[in-house]
Amino acid sequence: xxILWIILATIVAALVALFHYGYIFSNKKNxxxxxxxxxxxxxxxxxxxxxxxxxxxDKTTYQTxxxxxxxxxxxxxxxxxxxxxEDLKTxxxxxxxxxxxxDNFEIQRFSFSNQVQPLDSINFxxxxxxxxxxxxxxxxxxKDRNKAVVILTDGNQTSGNSYRYATIDSKTAIxxxxxxxxxxxxxxxxxxxxxxxxxxxxxxxxxxxxxSYNGASTVTTQFKITSGNTTLHQEQIRxxxxxxxxxxxxxxxxxxxxxxxxxxxxxxLTAEKNISNNYRxxxxxxxxxxxxxxxxxxxxxxxxxAIKKAIASNQQRDVSIQKTIDNPDLNDYNMVIFYxxxxxxxxxxxxxxQLNKNTWTITGPSTDYEFLNSQMTAYSIExxxxxxxxxxxxxxxxxxxxxxxxxxxxxxxxxxPFGAVRMxxxxxVLMFKSIGDVETQQPLWFTYEENDTRHxxxxxxxxxxxxxxxxxxxxxxKNWDELVGSQIQYLASNKRRNRLEIDYKTFYYQNxxxxxxxxxxxxxxxxxxxxxxxxxxxxxxxDRQIVRPFILEGNSYSVDLSGIGAGDYRFTVKVENDQLSxxxxxxxxxxxxxxxxxxxxxxDMQQLVGVESVYYQGQMEQVVAQLMQNPLLKPxxxxxxxxxxxxxxxxxxxxxxxxxxxxxxxxKYNGLI
Numbered sequence: 250x251x252i253l254w255i256i257l258a259t260i261v262a263a264l265v266a267l268f269h270y271g272y273i274f275s276n277k278k279n280x281x282x283x284x285x286x287x288x289x290x291x292x293x294x295x296x297x298x299x300x301x302x303x304x305x306x307d308k309t310t311y312q313t314x315x316x317x318x319x320x321x322x323x324x325x326x327x328x329x330x331x332x333x334x335e336d337l338k339t340x341x342x343x344x345x346x347x348x349x350x351x352d353n354f355e356i357q358r359f360s361f362s363n364q365v366q367p368l369d370s371i372n373f374x375x376x377x378x379x380x381x382x383x384x385x386x387x388x389x390x391x392k393d394r395n396k397a398v399v400i401l402t403d404g405n406q407t408s409g410n411s412y413r414y415a416t417i418d419s420k421t422a423i424x425x426x427x428x429x430x431x432x433x434x435x436x437x438x439x440x441x442x443x444x445x446x447x448x449x450x451x452x453x454x455x456x457x458x459x460x461s462y463n464g465a466s467t468v469t470t471q472f473k474i475t476s477g478n479t480t481l482h483q484e485q486i487r488x489x490x491x492x493x494x495x496x497x498x499x500x501x502x503x504x505x506x507x508x509x510x511x512x513x514x515x516x517x518l519t520a521e522k523n524i525s526n527n528y529r530x531x532x533x534x535x536x537x538x539x540x541x542x543x544x545x546x547x548x549x550x551x552x553x554x555a556i557k558k559a560i561a562s563n564q565q566r567d568v569s570i571q572k573t574i575d576n577p578d579l580n581d582y583n584m585v586i587f588y589x590x591x592x593x594x595x596x597x598x599x600x601x602x603q604l605n606k607n608t609w610t611i612t613g614p615s616t617d618y619e620f621l622n623s624q625m626t627a628y629s630i631e632x633x634x635x636x637x638x639x640x641x642x643x644x645x646x647x648x649x650x651x652x653x654x655x656x657x658x659x660x661x662x663x664x665x666p667f668g669a670v671r672m673x674x675x676x677x678v679l680m681f682k683s684i685g686d687v688e689t690q691q692p693l694w695f696t697y698e699e700n701d702t703r704h705x706x707x708x709x710x711x712x713x714x715x716x717x718x719x720x721x722x723x724x725x726x727k728n729w730d731e732l733v734g735s736q737i738q739y740l741a742s743n744k745r746r747n748r749l750e751i752d753y754k755t756f757y758y759q760n761x762x763x764x765x766x767x768x769x770x771x772x773x774x775x776x777x778x779x780x781x782x783x784x785x786x787x788x789x790x791x792d793r794q795i796v797r798p799f800i801l802e803g804n805s806y807s808v809d810l811s812g813i814g815a816g817d818y819r820f821t822v823k824v825e826n827d828q829l830s831x832x833x834x835x836x837x838x839x840x841x842x843x844x845x846x847x848x849x850x851x852x853d854m855q856q857l858v859g860v861e862s863v864y865y866q867g868q869m870e871q872v873v874a875q876l877m878q879n880p881l882l883k884p885x886x887x888x889x890x891x892x893x894x895x896x897x898x899x900x901x902x903x904x905x906x907x908x909x910x911x912x913x914x915x916x917k918y919n920g921l922i
Contacts, residue, residue, distance in 0.1 A: 254302050262295035289912040296905050309890045316395045316882040318354035320345060321383045323402035323428075325362040325375035327843040331429040334373050336866045337401050340426065341371070343869045344399065350873060353884070354397075359387075363408055376760045377842060378402075379409035384857075388421050395881050397422045399872065403429045404850035407842045413853035422879055423857065424872055426864045429849030435464035436847055437488075437515045438526040447564050448503040450537045458497040458513050458529075462488035471516040472497060476509065486515070503535040508755045508836055523847035530815075530838040532756040536565060540741045543577055544570045545597055546588035548615050553588060555713035556611070559733040562726065566737065573597060580604055583741045589613025589710075591620055598624045607740040609705040611712065618666060627697050628676070628706070631668025638662035639709070641680040642688055645804055646776060660718050663711030665693065670708065674699070679736075696739065703740055748772070749829045751822055752805075756836040763810040763837070767799055767822060769829075781825040782806050789817040789834075815839035 266287040322341060328334050345356055358368040361383040362375020380402060387398050404427050406412060417423055441459040448454035462468065467489040474482040486495050503509060514528035521527070542560060546553055553570055560568045571577045573593045579585055579600050584607040587594055601608055610621070622629045640662050665682065670692055680694040696705045719729035752766040769780040782799035795813055799806035799822075815837050823830045854863045864872050876882055 251302070251304065255299070258295060258298035258302065262291050262298060265294045266291035286912060286916065289908055289915070293905060293908040293912065296901065296908070300901070303894055305892050305894050307890050307892050309888055312887050312889065314885045314887050315353060315355045316397065316884065317391055318350060318356045318876070319387045319391070319396055319398045320356065320358045320368075321365070321387070321398060321400045321402075322358070322360045322368060322371055323362075323375075323378060323380075323383075323400070324360040324371060324373055325378040325407075325843055326373055326841070327378060327403055327405050327407075327846055328428065329373040330844055330846070331403055331849060333403065333428040333849075333866060334371075337428050338371060340428075340866060340869050341401060344872070347869070347873055349877060353877065354882075359383075375843075377408040378406050380404070380406045381409040381412040381415055384412055384415040384417070384423065388416075388418050392418070392420070395420050395883075395885070397424060397876055397879070397882055399424045399426065399876075401426050401428065403427065403846070404854055405843075405846045406853075407845070411853070413856045415857060417857075420881070422881055424862070424864065424875065425851075425854040425858060426866065426868070426872065427849050427851045427854065428866045431849045431851050431865075433463055434522050434847055435462075435466070435468070435518055435520045436523060436526070437462055437468075437470055437518060437521065438845060439513055439515060439529045440494075442513060442529045442531055444531055444533060445564060446534060448509075448533045448535050449539065450503060450506055450535055453500040453502050454533055455498065455500055456513075456531075459494070460486060460497065460515060461494045463493070464488070464518075465490050468518055470518070472514070473516075474499075474501070474511055474513050476511050481511070503533060506535050506537050509533045509535055510756070510836060510838065521847075523844070525841070526845035526847075530840055532836060532838055534755050539567045540565055540584075540737070541582045542566055542568045542584055542586065542737065542741070543579065543582040544568060544586045544588060545573060545577070545594065546570060546613070547572050547574075547591070547593055548589050548613060550589070550613055550710075551713040552611070552613060552710065555716040556586065556588070556733070559716060559726065559730045560737055562730040563734050563737075566741075579606055582606070584608065584737070586611065589616045590624075591615055591617035595620070595624075605700075605702050607703045607742075609707070609736070609740055611707045611709075612666065613710050616666075618668070627674040627699055627704070628670055628672050630666055630670055630708070633666065633668040635667035636664045637667050637682070637684055639665050639682040639684050639693060641693055641715075642683045643680055644678050647677060647679050647804065659722075661711075661714045663709040663714060665709045696736075705736055705740055747831070749822065749824060749831050751831045751833060753833065753835060755834075756838060757810075758838050758840050759815050760840055760842050761811075763813075765808050765810060767806040767808075769806060769824060776804055780806065780827070782808075782822060783825070784808050784810075784820055784822050786810070786813065786818045786820045788814075789819060791816075810837075813837065 269290055270287040320341070322337070328337060344350060345358065350356065359365055360368040360371065361379065363377035363379050365382050365386045380400070383400055383402075384398065387396065398421060400423065402425065404425070438461050439458060440461050443457040445454055456474070458472075460472065467487070469485055469487045472484050472486050473480055481501055482499055484497070486497075488495070501511075510530065510532045512528055512530050517524040517527050544553060544556060557568045557570060560566050573596070576596075579597065585597070585601055586609045587597070588611045590598070590610065612621075618630050618632055641660055672692070674697050676692060676695040676697045678692045678695040680692075682689045682691045682693045692706075693709060694705070694707045696703065698704070716726055716729045719726050722728070748770045750768040752768070757763045765784065767782055769777050769782060771777040778801055784797050784799065786795040786797070787793070797808045797810065799808045817834065817836045819832070819834045821830055821832045851863055
């Protein structure tokens with residue numbers, strides 16, 4: 250069809266040229282210059298008509314794509330513990346500098362410990378090892394490319410899913426290289442210890458210890474739990490080749506308030522090479538009483554179960570649900586939650602005011618807003634029988650407690666009263682209402698202080714939906730329960746608010762990431778983002794002093810204490826240019842999971858890729874040979890076709906202008922203009 254249009258354009262251009270210069274429909278006498286003028290006019294008209302046809306031309310280019318070689322280096326401390334760090338570095342350098350590899354592969358380098366990241370240095374200081382991530386993540390990141398993943402590791406994994414069950418897709422070839430002695434030596438080990446973080450004074454708390462033995466002969470060892478120089482429990486444990494593990498379950502008594510540091514240990518065997526995995530330090534924070542919380546409600550609703558479970562997720566809290574007809578004595582509780590209040594709550598509200606109790610009011614399906622307005626002086630709600638469905642907008646400037654890590658943007662809608670909320674005091678809003686795509690400044694969840702009491706208000710029915718959404722997103726309720734727990738912690742105490750608040754735990758494990766948060770408020774109790782905060786830690790035994798600055802992150806300050814070493818510390822946080830400081834103490838318990846291994850481990854890799862596909866330190870030439878022989882890892886020639894329209898060709902416009910100019914000049918020269 251395009252050819253027909255070109256032929257038609259040729260005919261039209263010829264007719265226009267012949268007509269213009271008198272070759273058709275004219276009796277004028279031709280001169281010898283006219284054929285050249287007609288030819289120039291023909292070219293001009295033909296070129297313009299061609300532009301209208303919008304002709305397109307394709308261009309095909311070819312590119313050779315090399316296969317990917319992803320080098321994953323185990324950067325965890327167990328490599329140095331097994332004394333193979335220099336061997337690994339040597340093999341790594343040989344691999345990436347090998348001429349055959351450089352000529353035939355596109356090389357990308359990564360390191361991994363608990364996370365996979367681009368390789369910038371090899372220091373073998375990773376606190377955990379997740380080999381599963383090192384196998385899975387490259388497959389997701391380069392899912393459309395043929396690739397080889399070379400993993401340089403000791404095969405010992407301390408976190409994440411078991412890599413022996415990892416999935417390898419059809420575009421990926423895995424080449425593990427194992428470093429370290431794979432010989433099995435006799436070894437006793439405490440593999441896991443389970444204990445509750447909190448206990449109550451003079452109560453028993455359970456401890457569960459998993460012990461194991463690697464060896465061929467029958468052995469007997471002494472198992473102990475000690476606190477300082479005091480032995481709290483001991484027993485004999487017998488292991489053999491057939492009976493290689495034992496679970497010890499026992500109950501211990503918490504005898505004094507504070508952090509109780511303990512140690513579980515197995516007496517080492519004479520032939521053991523590594524005894525650092527024979528013991529495990531742990532701690533329990535002993536508190537002298539529970540926070541008692543009353544939920545008062547006259548209706549049955551899923552919200553009640555969700556609220557109770559969220560609060561009770563912390564064992565320091567005792568939650569009970571009662572009706573108003575039960576006439577509960579509010580003096581027995583630290584705080585009261587009023588769910589869906591109506592006239593029947595009049596006595597309870599009156600008693601709460603007399604006892605200066607902190608309260609949390611949550612509206613529900615039978616809330617009497619006229620009654621609620623009569624009880625409240627801090628706020629009122631316009632009376633309307635209609636309801637709205639709203640979603641939450643988290644107020645990142647909320648200062649009552651730390652909101653770092655919380656996100657509720659995609660939570661399902663809940664039902665709220667249609668009427669607007671009028672505040673008679675300055676509230677601290679935790680969440681605003683979002684109605685459809687409209688973000689409002691109307692409070693959905695807020696707190697306020699009145700005289701010496703604290704109060705929270707949640708103006709919505711559907712609390713249970715948000716707790717369920719937390720599980721759908723995180724596979725647990727932790728995110729939501731911690732937010733509710735922070736709200737309860739704020740309401741369960743009448744302690745006067747300080748301008749400097751430190752959020753920390755009394756003990757941490759050495760292999761954890763240790764983050765301490767701080768809230769610094771100005772004299773109007775609004776968040777101050779220009780503060781300079783420093784923490785000074787002093788080791789109680791050695792008096793060694795450590796100073797760490799806080800960093801501003803969102804609406805709080807934080808300091809990272811990871812890697813400061815095990816021990817008991819006292820600390821002081823000071824604000825420069827302000828007479829504010831807070832002191833406390835914390836313990837860091839010794840535990841290095843990377844020191845639990847005495848040899849390399851190749852059995853999981855053999856199950857993953859096959860016995861013949863596992864290589865060992867120094868076998869780089871064999872690895873290179875296998876990489877070159879693998880048909881998956883061959884260069885691919887990829888063609889790409891690009892299309893260009895004739896109308897985009899700038900030179901064509903220049904040709905048209907040149908033809909018109911030349912024709913004009915020749916006509917002028919010959920006196921035809």
